[in-house]
Amino acid sequence: MDFSYSREQQMVKKMLKEFSEVEVAPYCEDWDANAEYPEESMKKLGDLGLMGMPFPVEDGGAGADYVTYVMAIEELSKISGAHGVIVQTHNALACWPIYTYGTEEQKKKYLPKMFTGEHLGAFGLTEPNAGTDAAMQQTKAEDKGDHWLLNGSKVFISGGGIAEVYVIFAMTDKSKGTRGISAFIVEKGTPGFSRGKKENKMGIRASIAAELIFEDCKIPKENLLGEVGKGFKVAMSSLDVGRLGIAAQALGIAQGAFDETVKYMKQRKQFGRTLDKFQALTFEMSAMRTKIDGARFLLYRAADNRQKGLPSTIEAAEAKLACSEAAMFVTTKAVQFHGGYGYIKDYPVERMMRDAKITEIYEGTSEVMKMVMAGDIFK
Amino acid sequence: MKIIVCVKQVPDTNEVKIDPVKGTLIRDGVPSILNHDDANALEEALKIKDQNPGTTITLLTMGPPQAQEMLQECLAMGADDAILLSDRALGGSDTWATSNALAAGVRKIGDFDLIFAGRQAIDGDTAQVGPQLAEKLGIPQVTYVQKAEVKDGVAKVERALENGYEKISVNLPCMLTAIKELNEPRYMSIRGIFKAAKFPIKVWNADDIGVDKTIVGLEASPTNVFKSFTPKxxxxxxxxxxxxxxxxxxxxxxxxxxxxxx
Structure with missing residues (x-):
């Protein structure tokens, strides 16, 4: 076991710290207030290689390993959880399934522009009545001989309306349950495919989530991703990768809020002394740091397992549960220790607390993480 | 085009303090960084490379072995090759001795069209090494460059003055020293980082560059520091x-x- 940062990891962290401080931090409050997609900074991240990060150089990716990849998302999320989730959704839920299950033609057609960030990717699984119970898909795809006909809708889709390439799940045979789900690649602008309502979210407001609507949407035959009836596996295996990214996002939010609180406690004076001189508060800070570091090691292990090709589903579930719980625990305390100033938008911890909550919900709720683990414990 | 960029690893001056008794910099525990003006020098070379495929950028520095970390970061920004002059015999060199060593390093590299350096390093603040190096190599130099356009064997540059600038045309090969107004240095790229971390940086000692040992190092340096202070x-x-x-x-x-x- 090696618990030290590699030279690559040190440089990635250093670069993204500088990037976040210069290109992201000054604008976070506005992006959050206006629910505005941070287009320019995302384009720059694409140029730097963040949008195809854990894919081999020979295939057009940036050639990073998964441990360094999660560190990158963590670093970005220290300043902006929205940036963290945009990068992770694109990499894990759009690039990864196309890279893993796509035909050579599909990979050649979509990945080069996705890896540079020119085209954003999105993932459409969730429906109004199919959240955790993803098998309740209502969207259906009919085989019309020379094309697939898509009808239905998806909700809460990150990047909806902004993304160019969508990995969409639909029922090709309802009688078969999860074995009747297939995955498709749908391009923005395909007739019959439109964006519905843009959601007005509590947090990560610079990451756009929207409804997707398919009305007699004709998809070319060759846009089936993987095999007919194997879509559920595409979705679940993508979410395994996604959970690493969400755990990293949660961890970054927790660390960012912690760092802000340390800074604040050193300068905020009450009763004639700064807050860092109150032992009750410093003890709680120690507990917060322990939670963050514990969660961090679970995450790095899960990422390391994936990198080495070892089983990582359970490890990723543990990491996501621990990191997202750490994010809620730490951001709530961070706001508390800022007092009234923590409740207003002048300090970033207010936004961080709102950003943290979603990490316990999306890409598998904390309850789902426990189901995954319980299934393993009592198998 | 072949470009050499002289870079230096310096202590982050935001963190540095001066020992009130010895008058020297307290470097313990202070993070080391790429000198700011040198980042501008490298960025200008990278911009030329972006526009002129086939251009190669060779980094040259003198320093202790840990200066390799800074060279890795410059490689991750897009430089092609990196050379570290490192030898106890070179330690303690002042600007005169340093430029002697660098000149020997440049001669060993051989062919070049252009040398970029930062205006000055934030630790010594002398702004002497670039000009001295140009003199010793016998090439023209323009210091304080705030804008540069290199085309057809000629560099057209703007040289910043206190309250304005000069427009100068200079034939290649030449030396240009960069100021921060010249450009906005780029970030390291992920792909660049993974390549740089494994890149075999060349480490040359005094014998490798064939420099006369009586003109390098502390003993050979004519400069003596009497006092260091923070200027008002x-x-x-x-x-x-x-x-x-x-x-x-x-x-x-x-x-x-x-x-x-x-």
Whole structure:
């Protein structure tokens, strides 16, 4: 076991710290207030290689390993959880399934522009009545001989309306349950495919989530991703990768809020002394740091397992549960220790607390993480 | 085109303090960074490379072995090759001795069209090494470059002055020293980082570059530091406005009166 940062990891962290401080931090409050997609900074991240990060150089990716990849998302999320989730959704839920299950033609057609960030990717699984119970898909795809006909809708889709390439799940045979789900690649602008309502979210407001609507949407035959009836596996295996990214996002939010609180406690004076001189508060800070570091090691292990090709589903579930719980625990305390100033938008911890909550919900709720683990414990 | 960029690893001056007794910099525990002006020098070379495929950028520095970390970061920004001059015999060199070593390093590299360096390093603040290196190599130099356009064997540059700039054309090969106004340095790329971390940086000692050991190192350095201190910031100047001499004088007198100077 090696618990030290590699030279690559040190440089990635250093670069993204500088990037976040210069290109992201000054604008976070506005992006959050206006629910505005941070287009320019995302384009720059694409140029730097963040949008195809854990894919081999020979295939057009940036050639990073998964441990360094999660560190990158963590670093970005220290300043902006929205940036963290945009990068992770694109990499894990759009690039990864196309890279893993796509035909050579599909990979050649979509990945080069996705890896540079020119085209954003999105993932459409969730429906109004199919959240955790993803098998309740209502969207259906009919085989019309020379094309697939898509009808239905998806909700809460990150990047909806902004993304160019969508990995969409639909029922090709309802009688078969999860074995009747297939995955498709749908391009923005395909007739019959439109964006519905843009959601007005509590947090990560610079990451756009929207409804997707398919009305007699004709998809070319060759846009089936993987095999007919194997879509559920595409979705679940993508979410395994996604959970690493969400755990990293949660961890970054927790660390960012912690760092802000340390800074604040050193300068905020009450009763004639700064807050860092109150032992009750410093003890709680120690507990917060322990939670963050514990969660961090679970995450790095899960990422390391994936990198080495070892089983990582359970490890990723543990990491996501621990990191997202750490994010809620730490951001709530961070706001508390800022007092009234923590409740207003002048300090970033207010936004961080709102950003943290979603990490316990999306890409598998904390309850789902426990189901995954319980299934393993009592198998 | 073949470009050499001289870079230096320096202590982050935001963190550095001066030992009040010895008058030297306290470097313990201070993070080391790429000198700011050198980042501008490298960025300008990278911009030339972006526009002229086939251009190669070779980094040259002198320092202890840990300077390789800075070279890795420069490689991750897009440089092609990196050379570290490192030898106890070179330690303690002042600007004269340093430029002797660098000149020997450049001669060993061989062919080049252009050398970029930062205006000055934030630790020594001398701004002497670039010009000295150019002199020793016998090439023309332009310092304080705030804009550069290199085409057809000629560099057309703007050289910053206190209150304006000069336009200068200079034939290649030449030496240009960069100031921060020249450009905005790029970030390391992920792909660049993974390549740089495994890149075999060349480490050359005094024998490798064939430098005369009597002109390098502490003993050979003519400079002795008597005292180091933090200079008082030079306050913001005031420009007195007015269209005629009479008006100018009037405004000046009234400003001085307001401040009770006269």
């Amino acid at each position: 910031p030079k306050g913001q100047g005031v420009v007195v406005a007015g269209d005629t001499a009479k008006e100018l004088a009037g405004n000046l007198v009234s400003d001085l009166k307001k401040k009770h100077i006269i």
